[in-house]
Amino acid sequence: MAPTEVLEQQGAGLRKQEDLTLLHEVSIATAGVSNLEMCIQCGSCGGSCPSAADMDHTPRMLFAMLRAGMRDEVLRSNTPWVCVSCYHCVVRCPQNVHIPDVMYSLKGMAISAKLFKDSTAPDFAQSFVDFVENYGRSFEFGLATRHYLKHYPLRLPGMTTMGLGMLTSKRMSMTPKRIKNMDQLKAILDKAKTMELTS
Amino acid sequence: MNEYIFYPGCSMEGSAKAYYDSLNAIKAPLDMKLQEIDDWNCCGATEYVGINLIPAYSLIARNLALAAKQVNGTNTVMAPCSACYLNLEKADYYMAERPSLGTKVNEALSAGGLHYDPGSLKIRHLLDVIINDIGLDTVKSKVVKPLKGLRVAPYLGCMVPRPDYQRRWSDFERPTELDDVLTALGAEVVNFPLKTNCCGGHMTQIGPETAYELIRRLVSSAEENQADIMVTVCPMCQMNLDAYQSETNRYFGTNYHMPIVFFTQLMAVAFGKDPKEAGFGMETTSAKDALARIGLETPVVVSPAMKKAEGLPMPVRKHKKYASGQEASE
Numbered sequence: 001m002a003p004t005e006v007l008e009q010q011g012a013g014l015r016k017q018e019d020l021t022l023l024h025e026v027s028i029a030t031a032g033v034s035n036l037e038m039c040i041q042c043g044s045c046g047g048s049c050p051s052a053a054d055m056d057h058t059p060r061m062l063f064a065m066l067r068a069g070m071r072d073e074v075l076r077s078n079t080p081w082v083c084v085s086c087y088h089c090v091v092r093c094p095q096n097v098h099i100p101d102v103m104y105s106l107k108g109m110a111i112s113a114k115l116f117k118d119s120t121a122p123d124f125a126q127s128f129v130d131f132v133e134n135y136g137r138s139f140e141f142g143l144a145t146r147h148y149l150k151h152y153p154l155r156l157p158g159m160t161t162m163g164l165g166m167l168t169s170k171r172m173s174m175t176p177k178r179i180k181n182m183d184q185l186k187a188i189l190d191k192a193k194t195m196e197l198t199s
Numbered sequence: 200m201n202e203y204i205f206y207p208g209c210s211m212e213g214s215a216k217a218y219y220d221s222l223n224a225i226k227a228p229l230d231m232k233l234q235e236i237d238d239w240n241c242c243g244a245t246e247y248v249g250i251n252l253i254p255a256y257s258l259i260a261r262n263l264a265l266a267a268k269q270v271n272g273t274n275t276v277m278a279p280c281s282a283c284y285l286n287l288e289k290a291d292y293y294m295a296e297r298p299s300l301g302t303k304v305n306e307a308l309s310a311g312g313l314h315y316d317p318g319s320l321k322i323r324h325l326l327d328v329i330i331n332d333i334g335l336d337t338v339k340s341k342v343v344k345p346l347k348g349l350r351v352a353p354y355l356g357c358m359v360p361r362p363d364y365q366r367r368w369s370d371f372e373r374p375t376e377l378d379d380v381l382t383a384l385g386a387e388v389v390n391f392p393l394k395t396n397c398c399g400g401h402m403t404q405i406g407p408e409t410a411y412e413l414i415r416r417l418v419s420s421a422e423e424n425q426a427d428i429m430v431t432v433c434p435m436c437q438m439n440l441d442a443y444q445s446e447t448n449r450y451f452g453t454n455y456h457m458p459i460v461f462f463t464q465l466m467a468v469a470f471g472k473d474p475k476e477a478g479f480g481m482e483t484t485s486a487k488d489a490l491a492r493i494g495l496e497t498p499v500v501v502s503p504a505m506k507k508a509e510g511l512p513m514p515v516r517k518h519k520k521y522a523s524g525q526e527a528s529e
Contacts, residue, residue, distance in 0.1 A: 031252060031300055032293040050397045050416075054409045082409060085245045086397035087361035091371040107249035121405040128246040132258070136240040138209040147404060155407075158449075162442050162483060169481040169500045171214045180238045184311035185261060192257040192307035199299045 022074075023066045029197055030098060030105040038095040039063045045089035045099055055079045059089060059099050062106075075115035080106040081122075120151045133189060136179030141172050201332050204266045204276045204320075205233035208283035208434070209241050214442075215434035217478025218279060221463035222325070224472045228341045229333050233277070236266045242286040245401060256300060257307040259290040264313035266320055279325040279463075281358035281433035288322040292364040324359050326432050326462065327367055330376045338383045343471040345385025349493050352391040352426035353377040354417070354459070356436040360395050371395070380462060381430060384469040389424040393417055398439040411447045414440055418447070418457040428489035429459040437461060442483045458486035474498055 020037075027036040039060070046058030056077045057065065065074050080103040089099045107125070110116045127146050131139040144163070148156050166172035179185065211219040226233065239262050247255035266276050278284040294301035294317035305314055329338065355377055360368045368374045372395050378388045396417060399410030417440060421429050431437050440459045448455055460482060467477035468490075479486060480500035487497040 029252065031248070031256065031289070032296045050413055051402070051409050054406065080249075082402070082406060084357075084397045084400040084402055084409075084413070086357035086400070088357070088372070088397075090362045101248075104248040105252070108251060111250060124401065124405050125246040125249050128244065129250055132241045132243060132247065138241045138244065140210075140213050144404075152407075158446065162445075165483055166214065166442070169216075171216050171481055173213060177209075177212065179240050181311075184313075185240055185258075188257050188261055188307050188311040188313070189254050191310035192254040192304070193251065195253045195303045195307065197252055197297075197300060197303065 018067070019069050020067065022069045022071055026066055026102060026105055026109070028199065029109070030101050031197070032098050032101060034102055034105075035095055035097045036063065036066070036102055039067075039097055040095055042094060044092045044094065045097075048088040048092045049083075050086060050088065051082045051084050055082045059083075059103075063097075063102075072115060074106065075110040075113050076117055077106075078117060079103070080110065081116070081118070123147070123150065131176065133186075135176045136182055136185050137177045139176035141167075141174050142176060144172075200230055200232055201328065202232045202234065202273045203323075203328065204269055204273065205235045206239055206242075206262060206266070206276055206278045206283055206287065207235065208278060208280035210280055210434035210438075214438050215280070215461070217464060217481045218434060218437070218461040220476065220478035221461055221467045221472075222279060224467040224476050224478075225463055225470060228470045229329070229337065231328075231333070234269065234271075236262055236269060236276070239265060242283045244282050244286075253300075253303050253307060256290050256293070256304050259286050260294070260304045260308055260315050261311065261313060263287060263290060263320060264308055264315040267315055270320070274319065275321045275323055275328070277323055277325055277328055279432075280435075281324070281356055282435060284322065284324045285358040285362075288364060291317050291320065291322055323367065324432070326355075326359065326376055326380070329380060331367075335379055335383045338380060338466070342384055342469045344469055344493070346381075346465060346469050346493050347385050349386045349465075349489065350389050350425055350427045351381050351386045351465070352389050352421040352424060352429045353381055353394055354391065354421075354429045354431045354436060354440075355395050356431060356433040357395060357397050357400075359432055377430070377432065377462060381465065384465055386465065389421075389426045391421060391424055391426070391429075393420045398433075398436040399443075400435060400439075403439050403443050407443075407446070408450070410439065410443065411450045414443055414447045415451055415453065415455075418444060418455045419453075421457050422455060426457070427492055428486055429457055430462045430465060431459055432462055440484075444484045456484060458482055458484045458489050460486055468493070468495060475500075 027034045043060045046052050046060050052058050057079050062079050083103040085100045111122050116122050124147050243255050243258045360374045361371050381388050397413050399413040402410035464477045474495050475498040480498040490497050
């Protein structure tokens, strides 16, 4: 007899084996040793989070949902996108969960599954990455122009003064910088794109 | 001679040019020799990791591999930008903590003929090397124009003191290193409880309302503590608080004016450098009044003709969520 059946018979309240597939999947996809499985639901993360007020779920709640296998709800949550990577939660977490790194993994999963609710943040990240993949450097002027035209056209007039100020003071350039060995970087990234963290 | 392998990062050549200029101005007095990583690339900021993990870490690791090839005398890589510093440090740390990540990243690097052994470099921030290698006594000995009477709020932001894998800082949330440098320059360091709180990061681009609230908290706290100026170690913090301060004011109907500059800029003027050489004048929220307090004039870099003193009357927007706060009682 399986141990769970024994417990069930004894009335221990454990009705079925918990399905932790999703939790493990996220943990394995995260850089470093995420310690996600170690979360004790204390809520220090949400209590330390400067942007929690704008989140659909606090990190604690999101991790409980992962444990419960609520894949779509987790990947639709705005929480990973509102995380500002300030690491307040990490240094206060008694279990040393790599919380912002878990958020990065969830963003990647939400993009792959196309489950994000608002495309502003994924588009911004993708535009940033596009410039980096083409030039080896970030390109602030191109990024800002592309992003604002697509997502905040109404904010553009208000931004013009700032943008011109940045250009005239040489804080922003209209031409991108390119690294010398782009071929090498491309070869590295192409190879890297064929790989995933699976163990 | 304090020698370092140097990773400038993209913003030093762009929005944080004042940081670069002022770093160049203090290099000689502090006897620093910076050997730039040849053909370095972007660290991916906080964007690439959210899209694709192995490419993101491979992008960072290319810099580490190039730096390791340049090791000659020193194996310390110094980065002045918080996000660059954290990314380099994180790649180095996680490649060792999670060997499968290290293996895959090196597999990708080998496609470009490169390799990196985690742990072979030390990744450190500019402020760390100034405090711990060069030392406060040296800093103090170079001061020819003490910043007497200038009230400064020390603002580190998040990614330098946290997560701090190598335990290089005095505290995660209340580190004192920046205060000590500013005190050595003769400035009056005000109490600034939010010194490692977040500036909003990329939220100014993807969720401005979230960012405006974080910016408001910082500038209002600095103002409450009667700072003349805020000082930071991070290009992102400087950009958000400086360039988005007027939008934040418009959003909340407030009227804050809190200039923010890089700590190296104040070091440069304290070492007797010209404000222009120290990168002053490029800030959007003018530091003119603050500089005047130490008897210096701000150079004109941006033509003031662009800005009208008064625009058309605009309705004052107040977000319903924050309407019951401090602004409402004013």
